[in-house]
Amino acid sequence: QVQLVESGGGLVQPGGSLTLSCKASPSQFKIGALTWFRQAPGRERELVAHITSGGVTGYADSAKGRFTISRDSTENTAYLQMNRLQPEDTGIYYCRNQYFGRDYWGQGTQVTVSS
Numbered sequence: 001q002v003q004l005v006e007s008g009g010g011l012v013q014p015g016g017s018l019t020l021s022c023k024a025s026p027s028q029f030k031i032g033a034l035t036w037f038r039q040a041p042g043r044e045r046e047l048v049a050h051i052t053s054g055g056v057t058g059y060a061d062s063a064k065g066r067f068t069i070s071r072d073s074t075e076n077t078a079y080l081q082m083n084r085l086q087p088e089d090t091g092i093y094y095c096r097n098q099y100f101g102r103d104y105w106g107q108g109t110q111v112t113v114s115s
Contacts, residue, residue: 002029006095006106012085013115020080022095022106031071032099034078038111040091048093049080062088085113 008020024031033053039045049069050058057069066085071078078095090113095106 002026002104004029004095004097004104004106006093006109009093009109009111011112011114014086014113016085016113017081017083018085018111019082020093020095020109020111021077022079022097023075023077024097024099024104025076027076029076030099031073031076031078031097034069034071034098035096036069036080037094037096038089038091039094040088043091045094051078053098082111085111087113089113 003025004022006022008018010018012018035050036048037045038048048060048063049067051069051071059067066083068081090111092108092110094108097104
């Protein structure tokens with residue numbers, strides 16, 4: 001059974017940090033090109049960060065300078081490090097793995113930024 005499991009969300013105060021993870025299993029199912037999306041209440045899903053299969057990264061303007069996307073081949077996991085979080089970062093964060101020509105989605109993890 002191929003799985004893509006997302007975790008790491010939670011409640012954080014403005015200015016705080018969280019790291020989200022997206023783990024692919026079994027080990028033969030690799031992280032290829034991976035994108036983090038988020039969906040805030042009442043808003044459309046938006047792209048937050050992306051890393052290509054070659055390791056090139058890209059970010060939404062709102063994420064530049066604060067968020068970092070990465071992957072660890074040994075752990076078969078992708079990450080989104082989020083710093084200096086603000087209330088507008090609140091939403092459900094989803095990872096999408098593109099592997100062998102198909103898209104795979106995590107279940108989403110809630111991030112809430114509030115004082």
